[in-house]
Amino acid sequence: MKNTILFVLVMFCAIAVGNAQTVPTTQAIEQKIEKVKNGEGPQMVFEEMVVDYGVIEQHSEPLRKLKFVNKGTEPLVITNARGSCGCTVPSYAKEPIMPGEESIIEIRYATNRLGKFSKKVTITTNEGTEPHVINVKGEVFEQEKEESVPASKGTLSGGL
Template sequence: MHKSILSLLICLFAIASLSAQIEPQPIVHPDTPREVKEGGPIMQFESTTVDYGTINKNSEPLRTLSFTNTGDEPLVIKSAKGSCGCTVPTFPREPIMPGESSVIEIRYSTNRLGKINKTVKITTNEGTQPHILKVVGNILDTQEEESVPKSAPSMLSGGN
């Protein structure tokens, strides 16, 4: 009995010690202002929102976001991750020199219907906070529109 209790206490102590070593990752909301540091690379976007607007199912899935390195050191994008598998970013692998511009491509699976409300997290060498890009829009089913019968001209509307 004492050995069981002792074993349990040792396990609990080990788990508590290990969990204390893990640093919690801050939750960054897309609208949270980013810290700006002096010097170094600075990633400046023309817009932080990719707006697909209202599109039909299976429409062109690719959009781009332009950005410029307004800092004084090369900008390196370390990672770009979509909030789900339906949102896939592609980013330049080479450093973006000060004053130069480039683009991040966002590919969204337009075979899904309904509202788009996703994010893309961009991590760079400029600081600790990632850039959070919004992906928004609405996808309509083209079959629904085609299946609605067209009404015949009416005498009341003057034949129009």
Template sequence: MKKIILLAMLTAFGISNSNAQGTTKKMKATVKTVVTTKVVKVDGAGMVFENETIDYGTIAHNADGNRQFVFTNNGTKPLIITNTQGSCGCTVPTTPKEPIAPGAKGVIGVKYATDRVGPFTKTVTVTSNAEGQATKTLTIKGNVLPDEPTKS
């Protein structure tokens, strides 16, 4: 009799435990996480980047080295970018010529010379009239693969 009760209890426990796990898996599949970023307004010009690092990943030798840093002026006054400077001659940034209005987006382009083989990490220094951050350092990184040897 004890064996039958023990077997019944183990069976009931096993069934309820497996149903609970199945429900958890179903719930995990239907749950969506929404991440929102709240941009804080500043008094004066402001500059908030969507990404401060661009990862080129692994790219081919002489591949397109153009990328863009997108930012928003989160301030109350126009943002003026006075200078952008790459950390070496292989990193060439482009600067917006016009002031960026409050709430508007802007783009800083950067071109890396992908004729240089191997891993790289370079920076672009942005100088502006942004309140509290007159200079901002952005990073690019990646790895340029060598050309595959040609077969004769």
């Protein structure tokens, strides 16, 4: 009985240790930071840190493209990109961006909401640094409504 309990306990511990998630050590984090300081590793550099929609009409094209380049020495991988709310949705390439290559992040804003807006898109990569934060701003004005010609009650006759 004791051997069975001991065996179950040992197996439980072995499984728990085997399934434990690895947490980066302070030393590993410091090494990544040092690589970035020395210009090694991937390095995401944006043309602009602000996506300005300007003044746009309600329900107009909501897509803007944000260019960036990997100026580092290793492939850049975007691990996550998310908007500050559901109205701002980024999409990005899932494949690694090689050193010297350009790529884009597409940002879609829900233009059905009226008024000024200021949102953020947070982009996380394998650089080992803080995430990149892109500001998204603009103003949506109401779409002009087409006035229809009222139907007349009388009809035109063909003769006199």
